[in-house]
Amino acid sequence: MTARGKAKGAKSGGLPAVGRELADLVVEYAKQETFGPLKSLGRFLAFGVAGSIALAIGSVLLALAVLRVLQEETGSTFTGHLSWLPYCITAAAATVAAGLTATRIAKGPARRRPARAGRKAV
Numbered sequence: 001m002t003a004r005g006k007a008k009g010a011k012s013g014g015l016p017a018v019g020r021e022l023a024d025l026v027v028e029y030a031k032q033e034t035f036g037p038l039k040s041l042g043r044f045l046a047f048g049v050a051g052s053i054a055l056a057i058g059s060v061l062l063a064l065a066v067l068r069v070l071q072e073e074t075g076s077t078f079t080g081h082l083s084w085l086p087y088c089i090t091a092a093a094a095t096v097a098a099g100l101t102a103t104r105i106a107k108g109p110a111r112r113r114p115a116r117a118g119r120k121a122v
Contacts, residue, residue: 063094 070078070086078086 059094059097063090066090066093 067086067090070089074086
């Protein structure tokens with residue numbers, strides 16, 4: 001049906017038909033503008049959660065590998081009364097890595113992006 005045909009149908013139904021058509025149009029527009037972006041946001045969120053879980057598991061395994069290397073490959077350096085030292089070294093390395101990550105997140109691309117014309121920089 002063409003736009004001219006719709007207009008004739010709306011005119012023949014009177015004001016109630018125009019009201020129903022307007023309500024249908026508003027509902028369809030609201031669905032289009034809310035559900036479409038929510039679907040893409042859900043996909044973005046799913047990949048973000050999956051990536052963060054993978055990074056967390058990888059970080060734990062890397063810290064465990066550092067601990068095992070310090071315990072096994074350093075000979076008799078960390079034996080006896082120094083057996084606790086590999087744990088402290090591993091904890092310190094993990095803390096430094098977390099701190100570096102936090103500072104990189106804080107200095108991320110949003111800070112480097114120039115302010116748009118007409119808007120104040122935050």
